[in-house]
Amino acid sequence: MNDLLTMSFFQNALIMGGILSVLFGLLSFFVVIRRMTFLGAGIAHTAFGGVALGVLLGVHPFLTSAVFCLVSALLIGRLVKRETMSYDTAIGIFFALAMALGALFIALKKAYTFDLSGYLFGNILGLNSIDLLVGAGILVLFIPFYFGFFQKLLFASFDDAVASTTGVKSDTLESVLLMFLALIIVVSIKMVGIILVSALVVLPASFGLLISRDYRRVVAASVAFTFVTITGGLFLSYFLDSPAGATMVVVGAIIYFMTMWIRKT
Amino acid sequence: MEDLPAIVFKDVDICYGDFVALERINLTIARGELVSVVGPNGGGKTTLLHAVLGFVLPSSGSIQVLEGSPQEVQPSGRIGYLPQLSNYDRNFPVSARDVVAMARFAQRPFGTKLCEDDRVSINESLNVVGMLDKQHHHFGSLSGGQRQRILIARALAGEPELLILDEPSTGLDAVAQDSFYHLLQEIRHQRDITILMVSHDIGTVSGFVDQIACLNRQLHYHGRAKDCLTPEIVRRTFGPHMNVLVHDENCTSCEHAHE
Ligand SMILES: Nc1ncnc2c1ncn2[C@@H]1O[C@H](COP(=O)(O)OP(=O)(O)OP(=O)(O)O)[C@@H](O)[C@H]1O
Numbered sequence: 106m107n108d109l110l111t112m113s114f115f116q117n118a119l120i121m122g123g124i125l126s127v128l129f130g131l132l133s134f135f136v137v138i139r140r141m142t143f144l145g146a147g148i149a150h151t152a153f154g155g156v157a158l159g160v161l162l163g164v165h166p167f168l169t170s171a172v173f174c175l176v177s178a179l180l181i182g183r184l185v186k187r188e189t190m191s192y193d194t195a196i197g198i199f200f201a202l203a204m205a206l207g208a209l210f211i212a213l214k215k216a217y218t219f220d221l222s223g224y225l226f227g228n229i230l231g232l233n234s235i236d237l238l239v240g241a242g243i244l245v246l247f248i249p250f251y252f253g254f255f256q257k258l259l260f261a262s263f264d265d266a267v268a269s270t271t272g273v274k275s276d277t278l279e280s281v282l283l284m285f286l287a288l289i290i291v292v293s294i295k296m297v298g299i300i301l302v303s304a305l306v307v308l309p310a311s312f313g314l315l316i317s318r319d320y321r322r323v324v325a326a327s328v329a330f331t332f333v334t335i336t337g338g339l340f341l342s343y344f345l346d347s348p349a350g351a352t353m354v355v356v357g358a359i360i361y362f363m364t365m366w367i368r369k370t
Numbered sequence: 371m372e373d374l375p376a377i378v379f380k381d382v383d384i385c386y387g388d389f390v391a392l393e394r395i396n397l398t399i400a401r402g403e404l405v406s407v408v409g410p411n412g413g414g415k416t417t418l419l420h421a422v423l424g425f426v427l428p429s430s431g432s433i434q435v436l437e438g439s440p441q442e443v444q445p446s447g448r449i450g451y452l453p454q455l456s457n458y459d460r461n462f463p464v465s466a467r468d469v470v471a472m473a474r475f476a477q478r479p480f481g482t483k484l485c486e487d488d489r490v491s492i493n494e495s496l497n498v499v500g501m502l503d504k505q506h507h508h509f510g511s512l513s514g515g516q517r518q519r520i521l522i523a524r525a526l527a528g529e530p531e532l533l534i535l536d537e538p539s540t541g542l543d544a545v546a547q548d549s550f551y552h553l554l555q556e557i558r559h560q561r562d563i564t565i566l567m568v569s570h571d572i573g574t575v576s577g578f579v580d581q582i583a584c585l586n587r588q589l590h591y592h593g594r595a596k597d598c599l600t601p602e603i604v605r606r607t608f609g610p611h612m613n614v615l616v617h618d619e620n621c622t623s624c625e626h627a628h629e
């Protein structure tokens with residue numbers, strides 16, 4: 106155990122886990138109560154196109170996937186606001202388009218020298234101090250936004266039209282929230298991977314809603330759940346010698362379903 | 371300032387694509403008045419309110435609300451709004467009080483908590499709709515009428531100058547409806563605010579409001595409710611079968627009109 110904690114890759118993973126616990130725990134609340142969970146999965150998948158483009162151009166995949174995710178998050182938001190498309194339609198199209206572009210970029214590159222499964226399912230060995238710095242930077246920006254605008258975000262999520270008649274800039278708030286969603290997803294890719302990240306978007310607040318119907322407790326439970334899931338998953342993956350991201354998702358799902366079952370009986 | 375009207379529509383047309391929902395609307399509502407819009411389903415009542423709120427733009431004509439354009443006034447928090455039959459997510463994790471508090475939080479600067487004034491106003495609004503004892507209940511678990519009362523309380527809590535209510539009596543029981551209309555009159559006198567609402571029960575409403583506006587794409591009538599609202603007008607607005615709709619015991623104001 107002591108050995109484990111002194112290993113630098115594991116330290117990095119734990120620190121990143123702590124950062125992501127707060128980020129996803131908080132973010133998940135608004136994604137779930139706004140019924141945008143499919144959006145989380147959709148945006149994560151568009152990151153694949155970005156990663157592949159980065160590999161093709163020889164740019165850091167983090168940058169290109171951040172661009173892909175941000176652009177698709179904002180475009181989807183705009184298209185839905187203008188009632189050009191429904192969320193499901195817009196996400197379904199972007200999702201597939203970005204994956205297709207990703208496949209094309211990889212085919213163009215020809216050489217399969219990069220760790221595809223690492224991007225898809227996460228690879229904590231790849232975490233470095235730059236990732237931690239970026240994660241911490243996003244945390245520092247996200248926390249004031251989240252708590253400063255919490256009540257306005259809550260109002261806009263509950264009742265968009267009425268919120269806007271009382272001076273809440275719900276469109277702007279939603280756009281900023283979507284931008285954070287995109288950024289948070291991108292920084293978590295090394296930890297959990299493109300395919301698994303949607304679990305971290307959906308599960309925390311869904312768990313919180315099982316526990317309470319008071320938003321304060323839902324948010325608190327959501328953060329606690331994410332922390333237990335990520336750190337629990339990390340330790341377990343070390344002892345079982347299993348992939349970390351996948352282990353976290355399984356741990357989270359087990360906690361969720363156990364809680365649901367206990368609440369029912 | 372006081373004498374300027376709260377709402378002015380000048381030759382307003384509103385279209386959804388090719389469809390003309392409102393045609394040549396001229397309407398002036400003075401400050402402090404309680405006005406009800408009546409009309410058949412699809413007559414454009416909600417559209418009229420949306421135009422006041424700035425959600426839809428006129429394709430011609432001009433609208434003034436509280437001395438500004440709807441777009442200018444909308445974000446100022448001077449308007450309280452209750453939408454028609456909103457479908458809220460029953461699992462949304464807020465209490466009845468949290469919902470009313472939203473109206474106050476909306477006006478707070480970035481990251482600040484509620485102050486004493488806010489709390490007083492929230493309590494008063496909850497009290498006025500008779501929901502103080504249920505304030506800590508989960509909003510989604512309340513009955514439809516109780517939720518409607520909470521949403522009315524939220525519209526009041528912002529202490530607006532103009533209150534816009536789209537079918538506020540939907541879901542209220544007979545007692546609550548009656549006391550609700552009394553309440554509107556009371557609020558109007560106490561706080562000197564203008565109230566524009568949509569209602570379907572012409573009979574009841576015409577006993578309470580100052581002015582009534584009959585809307586079916588065009589404005590067929592706008593004026594005092596009592597005595598002046600003739601069956602001709604009602605028929606023009608609602609079509610020839612309207613008598614069936616207004617013939618009931620509650621319909622005191624147009625009693626003589628049916629004969
Ligand atoms: N967003 C929209 N797009 C297209 N047409 C619309 C839209 N909103 C309303 N309409 C049309 O405009 C007309 C007026 O609608 P509105 O909702 O204002 O009626 P209403 O008087 O409020 O009816 P109700 O009594 O049923 O509430 C209707 O024919 C409706 O189909």
Ligand SMILES: [Mg+2]
Nearest residue numbers: 415416417454
């Ligand atoms: Mg309507």
